[in-house]
Amino acid sequence: MLPRCFSTRRAPGMRIENDTTGRHKLRHGAISKNWESCLEGTKRYKIEFTGRDCSNCDPETWTCLHAIMTIEHRTGVGEMNRLLTWTLALLTALAAATGARAAELLTLEQAIQSAYANSPQLKSMAARERGAAAQVDEARSGFRPQFSLSETMTRTDNPVYAFMTSLNQRSFTPAMMASINDPGSATNYNSRFTLQQAVYTGGKARAALDAASRGRAAASLQTVRARQQVRFQVISSYYGIILAQKRIEVTSKALETAREHVRVTEDMFKTGMVVESDKLSAQVRLAEIEEMQLSAVNDLALARSALLMAMGADQNRDFSVDPDAFDGNTYEINLEQQIAAALENRPDLKAVSEGIAAREKMVAVERADRRPMAFVQGSLDWDGEDIFGSDGDSYFVAVGVKWDVYNGGRARAREAAARSAAEELRWQREHMKQGIELEVRQAFFELETAARKLEVADQAVEQAEESFRIVNNRYNNGLAINVQVLAAEAARTQAHMRRLHALYEYSVGLEKLRLAAGRQ
Structure with a gap:
């Protein structure tokens, strides 16, 4: 429920209203704004609307799914509990409402395909590919006649x-000879x-x-690698949504238990069965769990925002995810086979190899400047006293050979520079191979650790x-003390969290x- 200071201020006319874009504003008389604050004792409460689409909220009952309340000063465990509960009610309502009004069930494969179609990163790579293809067409012009x-x-x-x-x-005419000078x-x-x-x-x-x-092939391979990276980003974000949702489920269950424990402890305190510190400890634990759920x-x-960004989608898009999309199957994986597969399959490594081949060809380009070149050339001319006139016409045909025998050493220097550029890229490839092997080893050992942690967590x-x-x-039944219950509840919650x-x-x-x- 609202703090008392807000409740008492509603009577003079404070209300929530929709603006022209369907978003909420607070109106008090002639003043309209997206936040309001009030004092209650030593605490200042502030309600702020986040500016999202509020078409599904209820202004009459002050139910806004996108409002966040903050407090500048708070004292006492009970007051902290009330604040956190009120804030959580708003945020969990947002999470629940998002799922309730979801326009679609977004499967993992649909998210990946959407990212392939809309990702700005992949569109950038596609533009690079088109540029590389245009450079191939430009190079072909060296074989074609020039008009x-x-x-x-x-x-x-x-x-x-x-x-x-x-x-x-x-x-x-012969008469012109008289005035030839x-x-x-x-x-x-x-x-x-x-x-x-x-x-x-x-x-x-x-x-x-x-x-x-070769440059076009390298650009294509870089696009393949970018698709793999985008795919990983989508899957990681998709799994992150599932993890957060399941954490909310765990903390919700823990909240029910904690609230029940607070109720039991308060009843036992009233009858003198426990001391006040037991009641306060139960309330503190409740606040801790509420903070966990808020997180x-x-x-x-x-x-959700990370997934939408990876997909290149609108941040206001509503969707739900498949809660069972986690891949919890265990696989027999051989490290050496994974390393060999990486060195054979990695598109970015293949792209570097194509780049080396391209630079080696550029050595041949520079070397060709030291060789003779032959060409044929022809032209047709029309001359007249008027524009586009044709009082006289003629043709010209030539066959030529050009050879820069010595140009001050420029050609040799450019050839040497091209050869060094190719060698530089070869060493970069070797360094990249080492990095790839380390990357595979790290991923392999992290996966092994996660598998063992999952096995232990199931038992825990x-x-x-x-x-x-x-x-x-x-x-x-009066046979255990409060701290034992709190410790057992905390251990249970942590066990579920560790498993997730x-x-x-x-x-x-x-x-x-x-x-x-x-691999993809």
Whole structure:
């Protein structure tokens, strides 16, 4: 229920209302805002609306699923309990309402496929692939003929150029010889079509195409690795939601037990069967469990946000998850086989190998600049006094060989730099192999540890449940002291929590090992 100071202020007209976007605001007279505070004794309470969609909340009863109350000062165990209970009521209502109004059951596979389609990271990688494919097309142009069109206007009184203009326009007459040294101004419009084809490039065109193709292959492999990483992020976040939900279930059960223990202890205190410290200890334990549930609820909200981000989805999307999606099966896994599989299958390692091949091809590209190059070239010209005129036409055909015999050592230096770049990447690959092996070993040992923890946790849960049952019965019959009940209840709750975390670590550990081994 609301603190008394809020309840008394509702009468003058304070109310919750929806704004134009369907979100809640507090209105008091003419003032509208998204928070309000009040004093009650030594405590200042503050209610703040988080700004989420409140279309399913009830303003008339002050039931907002997205409100959080905080307190600046608090004294006494009982007051702490009331504060935590009120805050938890809001947050657990949000968690429950989210599940209740879920528009869909989002399976793990659906979440993965949604991430594949919408992840900004994968869209970025797709753009990189398109860029690499465009570079391949650019490299292919080295084998294709080059065409060009031009239109040039000239006006000159230079005797040589004026004479050539009259020749090109087929307008020369013998009478022009009399003024050949002072021909006056001549205007010419030249339309030209040019074709050029490389015949031999010293292997440069082929090497450039091979390098670009290797680059495209590397980009594709990097995309595959990014898909594996996105898949792991989705699975890890999905499992995180399940873990948080199950933690809420455990703490809810513990809360029921703790509240019942508080009730029993208070009744026994009234009859003089226990001292006041027993009652206060029970209340403190209740507050501890409420804090545990508050943490679990916050973790649930964070895990949901992490999953939606990994999927590239709207953060306000409602969904529920499959609570049985944990992979609790045990597998026989051989470490050496996993390492061998990683070194063979890891797409990012293959991408580095493609990068090495590309750089080796760039060595050939630079080497080709020291070899002769042959080409053919031809052009058609139309010259006239008017634009696009054709008073005269001509053609030109040439076959040429070009060889930079010495360019100051530039070609050799560039070839050496390309060779060093390839060697650098080869050593990076060796370092990467070592890192991959360590990554696989770490994932393997973490998985083994999680498997052992899960086995131990299963036994611990059974033992803790039985221990609590015995101690609680003894306490109700006056044969055990309060601290024994609290210890047994805490051990039971911790046993369930450890089992949940062990199951989560094992399920995530399996996926982490698959990711390290380059498997999907």
